Amino acid sequence: MSKPKVAFYWCASCGGCEETVVDLAEDILGVVEKVDIVLWPVAMDFKYKDVAALPDKSIFATLLNGAIRMSEQEELAVLLRRKSQYLIAYGACAQLGGIPALANQFSREQVLKFNYEDCPALANEAKTRPQAQFTEAGRTPHLSQLHHVVRTLDQVVDVDFYIPGCPPTPNLTKAAFEALLSGKLPPKGAVLAPDIALCDECERKATKPTDVAFTEFKRPHQGLWDSGKCFLAQGVVCMGPATRSGCGAACTSGNMPCTGCFGPTSRVRDQGAKMLSSLCSNVAAKDVAGIQQALAGIPDPVGTFYRYGLAKSLLRRRVDLPA
């Protein structure tokens, strides 16, 4: 019997997810040995037309990372979905929209204008913008276009499983491969990580008081934090309570608060709203002025509570933007 075919693909992402696959180190060899890679743009040279030529469902599994932001990404997502038995959203961007989805606070025009005209680090006197097509030396290439909204993979095509993280850890990735290859799979739609919040595996948990009452909030760069004490007890927003565990509390053991990249537990529809409601209910002040003073320590609430989850949240996108 031939080895199962596997594809890796990237959409709107930073490349970190690809790195994790590579980070499997010697374990990658075990994987490579058992599968046939049919597409992996970051590492190998394959052509889309080769993929298009494959029979439907002939790829055993595709791990797709990155959000869906460009027309080309949507096309590939649809193509890979058709060709694959299992389509796996790999990493926070594919699962939740990730950092790229923070752009859903702005219109496409605002994004283009900033990046091609107003950005201080830019040298674009002519204010040239990317074109859908242009002709040069007699050839007319077609370029991919920006969508109005950044979407998660499952907002575009049907997804079988999710591997969370920004990026997913090698351990989770390896476990996912093992599950796939052994056929011991959870029900469709599952996130392949524990369904309990991060505090469960955080070493600082015992130091969180039962009567935490926030008087002020500090951002991570605004202090030197006690490396043994719960961040929330120190007034630093830690998304741990609203975030799925499985990372091994990587950030909190590195003395950084959790930023929420593993997304919410299966029971939560909106990670940011959940964290907000928990945090705000525990603000000590009961009067408007006191509450505002405490919340002044969170100047960017969307970036704090929806850093990875905006596209997947109930909010999705600012409502007052053009379609």
Place this chain on the structure above:
Amino acid sequence: MSAKKEELRIGFYVCHCGHNIASMVDCVAVARSVEKLPGVALARDYKYMCSDPGQVLIQQDIREHKLNRIVVASCSPLLHEHTFRGATEAGGLNPFYFHMVNIREHDSWVHTDRQEATEKAKALAEAAIRRVAHHKALEIKKVPIHPDVLVVGGGIAGIHAAMTLANAGKKVYLVEREPSIGGHMAKFDKTFPTLDCAACILTPKMSEVGSHPNITLWTYSDVTKVDGYVGNYTVQVKRKARYIIEDLCTGCQDCIPNCVFKEPKFTDDFNEGLGKRKPVYIPFPQATPQVVVIDPEVCLNFKRGKNPDGSPIVSDKCKKTCVEACGEKNAIDFTQKDELKEIKVGNIIVCTGFKTFDAGRVPAYGYGTYKNVYTSLEIERLVNASGPTGGEVILREGKNPDGSPKTPKSIGIIHCVGSRDKKTNIWCSRVCCMYSMKLAHLLKEHTDAELYNFYIDMRTPGKGYEEFYNKLLEEGTHFIRGRVGEVTDWAMTPEEEGKLVIRVEDTLAGVVRRIPVDMVVLATGLEPQADAGDVRRLFNMSCGGDGWFLERHPKLAPVNTFTDGVFLAGCCQGPKDIPDTVAQAGAAAAEAMVLIDRGYVEQEPNTAFILDQECSGCKSCIPLCPYTAILFDEERKKAYINEALCKGCGTCVGACPSSSIVQNLFEDSEIFSEIEGVLSYD
């Protein structure tokens, strides 16, 4: 999960409520619209769903049409949820397979467009149809009731409630913060409208309380902590040191005359400061219990200042002639400390009464400036045969030529001081008109003075009260209608010289009048106790904006509070006279007995529970529960909810950042499908 999912068969009923709903909502159209929704087996409209035939209809349909969910669109669930759950259960279904839609208060009563109101009813019905599909069978839990009762406050309300319960064989703890029970009533000489002697009717009840085998009376005590829930309260009571061993004191009062202070020289609060007492004293002759108190603030055997624990420092400097006098009874103990007691009770009746308005807050009436301006309570003591003057009404200021104290020849009583006034208290204190007339009568009896009552409106709505007013009119008391502008000693005519002048616009005569009098009595209104806020929190009650404790329903649950097992009686709930106070006290006792005799309380199953596997132990929920129902298991590092304490408020459910708390009847699936139902209707 059962092997195969049972097919959904929803029965839908829309009630006309006579014309209440049908006049604004096309009930037939609602039924026809709901009929088409998935899962609906039948939809009917009916004139009165809550009537017996309406309920029977549900029961029959459940059997005949194999219904497994019921939705009724009618009035408020507050009114009839119980009724329809009952009908659902009688039809053979779990009562929680029922859901109610309010298309009366939320729809027909608040809309004026029949078309739109009908559309709204359809949308609300669709929400309920979608929701009810997610309902689960739930079980009503029974929690046993501890049979003992705590009564807080030993005024006439507390006394009556305690006696009623004790006579029915219930064990009662009566906690009073003063050294004696009796409350305000103990200060009165006579009571309106019958003018029967207050002491004659009150003191026998007080001593009965003191000796009743079923009553544990703790005076000079404060409730300091209340934990638990209906049927199972744990209460901590602080018994303040009175430096007397209660069990040994016989009440002979030999110590008092033998105190090193030969004359009483300390302010006597019971007599409203009109009399004096010694460091060792008994508040009034009929005090219950008959046990003296030593005031460490003034007793020479104590130093000024406090021990680190807050207790007074014994100096041992006094000759302690009181101890000598007490002799072998050995009842005096200067080393006594506050003592904390813990008791278990099932019900609590709060009877903490009122305080009177501070007359100094209306400077125009001169209380505190002019010595001959009195408060009503001072007059109650002054006319009292066992008061500081033995019932003789004498002025604070002014002497007769022979040097003897002066008796007033003219007296003005000003009604509504600190009542019915936006600047002070907006409410009517209900008893002031009546007690002002009582005092007018008594003062006339004692002094034969000319009496003037200044009133805004005369309020005499009790039994025999208007008759009492007529009697006063016959007695020749002057009634002048108008809010008094000021009381002044500034004489404008020779006959005003040396008098207090009451300036008032007589609104019946339409003239401004100046009436010179010797004595002014301010009919101060009733106010919530100064510590009402603390007491409210202690017993988890609510207050109205005015500060009086809030009853659960002004008409239908007047002695209940929003906390089950905590009841109210007397003036802590609002101003009232003694008859109403006693009636409430009896009602509160009866409410407590209902629970005690049933032996258990049923618990609404809308409680929250924590998914143990899923809880990360983040502790976010723990401080949020208003009923302290959430605890943290330190060993397992998980939170858990004491179901008996949970009131189903939902606070923690919303706040758990990983959604690991689920609330029965408010599960996410139920709420989201309900929202989708409203929104999907078009």
